[in-house]
Amino acid sequence: EKLGRSVGYQIRLESVMSPFTRLLYCTTGIILRRLESDPNLEGVTHVIVDEVHERSEESDFLLMILRDVLKIRPxxxxxxxxxxxxxxxxxxxxxxxxxxxxPGKTFPVQQFFLEDAIEYTEYVLEENSPYSRPHKHNNAAPHYDGRTTGKGIRLSDVEEGVIPIRGASEPASDKIPDMNLSPQQLKLRYSHYSGSTLKTL
Incomplete structure (x- = not known):
């Protein structure tokens, strides 16, 4: 059945309904506007207010009016x-x-992350993809210039583990994003994943 026949909806500046509509989905503002011209909601048999716990000025005002309407329309x-x-x-x-x-029923929830999706789908990112990381051939530690690395990186960030020293073989801090990890650190972080997944990451 086409939308707007038995079931329709009405929001601000948009309406899909007809004289045959028996179930109308609408916003709180729409029903308040209707109550201005039709305070007794003539022709309406049921009003369903969903997610009523999400309190707002409009929703509370609607409940106040509906309680008064019930005195006239039992x-x-x-x-x-x-x-x-x-x-x-x-x-x-x-x-x-x-x-x-x-009564509701809860279902077990299992978390999956990007690396899981790559592993399960066996997705491979092409080397010439615009989303691939540029190759870094220099794995030597950067030269420090005072309190900076000489490359615009604060030495304190390196010391605190925010930015890794390239070529480091120890596990990196969780604060460091994957894109800043060396290949060795990336392999340590995702040790349970295949080489293909590591390459894509």
Whole structure:
């Protein structure tokens, strides 16, 4: 079925609906604007407010008006939904209305990082790719000039592990991004990954 028939939506400056629409998704601002011209929400049977715990001036004002509308329209069904709502607080505000709890289920979550995606997909970055790092043939430690390396790098950054000394064979600090690691340090950081993945990294 085409959008705008039974199900439609309305946001600011955009509306996809028709006289046949029975379920309308809209913003808080849209329903407040409708309440200005239709304070009793004639023709509306249900109002569902999702993520009601995300408090704002607009949403709180909407709940105030809906509570007043219920005094005139006791047949109107107002449904407040949230996964983290203080149910007792909102139930009390709406004259001790019924609370329906649907138990949720958590699923195990496993983390994957860029190096995992490269390893699993066997993706290989071409050497002439604009995203590849330029080759560095000089692995000697930089010459220090006073408190700098002579290349615009502060010596304190090297001492604190923010920037590695090229050619170092010991594991680098986690603060150092991959792009600043020497090939030896990159291999130490990702010791459980294949050579192809290391090359792409």
């Amino acid at each position: 047949d109107l069904k107002v449904i407040l939904m949230s996964a983290t709502i203080n149910a007792a607080l909102f139930s009390q505000y709406f004259n001790a209305c019924a609370v329906l709890e649907i």
